[in-house]
Amino acid sequence: MSNSSSITQFLLLAFTDTRELQLLHFWLFLGIYLAALLGNGLIITTIACDQHLHTPMYFFLLNLSLLDLGSISITVPKSMASSLWDTSVISFAGCAAQVFFVCFLFGAEYSLLTIMSYDRYVAICKPLHYGTLLGSRACVHMAAAAWATGFLTALLHTANTFSLPLCHGNTVDQFFCEIPQILKLSCLNSYLSELGLLVVTLLAVFGCFIFILFSYVQILRAVLRIPSEQGRHKAFSTCLPHLAVVSLYVSTGMFAYLKPPSISSPSLDLVVSVLYSVVPPAVNPLIYSMRNQELKDALWKLIP
Numbered sequence: 001m002s003n004s005s006s007i008t009q010f011l012l013l014a015f016t017d018t019r020e021l022q023l024l025h026f027w028l029f030l031g032i033y034l035a036a037l038l039g040n041g042l043i044i045t046t047i048a049c050d051q052h053l054h055t056p057m058y059f060f061l062l063n064l065s066l067l068d069l070g071s072i073s074i075t076v077p078k079s080m081a082s083s084l085w086d087t088s089v090i091s092f093a094g095c096a097a098q099v100f101f102v103c104f105l106f107g108a109e110y111s112l113l114t115i116m117s118y119d120r121y122v123a124i125c126k127p128l129h130y131g132t133l134l135g136s137r138a139c140v141h142m143a144a145a146a147w148a149t150g151f152l153t154a155l156l157h158t159a160n161t162f163s164l165p166l167c168h169g170n171t172v173d174q175f176f177c178e179i180p181q182i183l184k185l186s187c188l189n190s191y192l193s194e195l196g197l198l199v200v201t202l203l204a205v206f207g208c209f210i211f212i213l214f215s216y217v218q219i220l221r222a223v224l225r226i227p228s229e230q231g232r233h234k235a236f237s238t239c240l241p242h243l244a245v246v247s248l249y250v251s252t253g254m255f256a257y258l259k260p261p262s263i264s265s266p267s268l269d270l271v272v273s274v275l276y277s278v279v280p281p282a283v284n285p286l287i288y289s290m291r292n293q294e295l296k297d298a299l300w301k302l303i304p
Contacts, residue, residue, distance in 0.1 A: 010095045011171045012079075012088045013266060022083040029083075032282045033076045039285025040065040042299060050298040056134040057123070057238070058295075060116045061288060063143050064245075067112065068281035071105040074098055075176040075277055082175075095177040100158040102176065102277070108150025113246050114208040115142045120239050121215040125222045153201060160197055173266045174273055181269075212246055241288045248283065252276035 015025045047053045047062045075098070082088050090098070122133050161179050167187040174181045179198070216239070223235045252275040289295055 007092055007166055007170050009089050009091050009170065010177065012082060012090055012175055012177070013171075013173050013270060014082065014088050015079075015175065015270065019086070022086060026080050026083040029076050029080045029278070032278060033072060033080070036068065036072045036282040036285075039282065039289075040069045043285050043288065043295070044069075046295065046299045046302050049302060053295070053298055056119050056130075056139045057116075059139050060112060060119060060143065063146070064109065064112055064116070065285065067105050067109040068284055070101065071109065072278060072281040074101045074105065079175045090177065095172070095182075096158060096162050098177040099161060099179060099182070100154045102154075102178070103157050104150045104154035106150070106277075107153040108147045110205065110208060110249070111146035111149045112143065113242070113249065114211055115146055116242050117212040117215040117246070120242060121219055123238070124219050124235050156197060157201070173269065175270060176273070176277070178273070209250060216243060237292070241292060244287050245280070245284050248280050248287075249276070252280070 014022070016022055043065045044062055047058045078090065078094075078098070119134060122130050126133065157179060161182055164183075164186040166182075166185045168185045170185065172178070172181045173184070219235075219239055223232050223239075226232045226235060252272070256269075256272045256276050289299070
């Protein structure tokens with residue numbers, strides 16, 4: 001029986017063993033990564049530089065872009081390097097760091113998306129109380145709580161996962177270090193504590209999802225009571241980008257972790273992991289900029 005302390009490196013799952021396809025994977029991921037850097041970087045710069053965008057909604061959007069930049073930077077560059085140099089090795093410390101930052105950034109992002117749904121709820125359902133409920137201090141505290149939630153979750157999961165003895169080798173069936181795949185390497189019955197922590201986390205995630213759902217039910221009811229069509233369109237235009245991002249994030253994440261074991265396979269897990277970890281950070285800026293005229297106008301002012 002080997003303990004995790006005796007393992008100095010892990011082997012990640014490669015997308016392909018064919019050299020030409022490895023290079024194709026490198027260029028594809030490079031394009032996605034540059035698109036994510038450009039899109040999120042423009043949103044961050046635009047919001048930071050334009051005084052008209054210093055509102056709660058755009059403050060939370062700036063935080064979302066920061067989290068997207070971080071999450072895609074944790075997994076994609078390492079995968080690109082693996083394909084370019086034809087190696088799947090990652091050090092024990094590197095794997096632990098990936099697990100920590102993936103949990104941290106994704107946990108903080110989901111918490112922030114929940115807060116953003118509250119922001120839209122107050123803006124549309126309680127507009128007269130918007131300045132009181134979402135003042136600058138309250139917004140900073142909410143954003144800090146989202147980041148702190150992600151940090152605490154990551155700390156608990158990382159410490160718990162890498163304290164387990166590993167009996168089934170060091171090959172991780174994923175293109176980055178992911179907790180469920182590492183648990184498969186652990187000894188029988190040794191991962192019950194981590195499974196318990198995962199269940200608690202899933203319950204918290206489900207609670208956030210119910211809150212988001214409830215918020216949008218109330219928003220829909222309020223929007224349908226707006227007499228003018230222009231007013232309804234304006235209200236919907238501020239909510240649809242957030243709803244689209246939440247739907248993409250939740251649907252891909254739920255399929256990745258809740259799909260039946262009967263349809264699970266390394267190749268399918270690989271594709272699904274790309275959908276929930278790589279695609280949203282690259283697509284989110286496009287979703288927000290397409291439906292937000294105020295953001296587009298500010299961006300055009302920024303470009304000389």
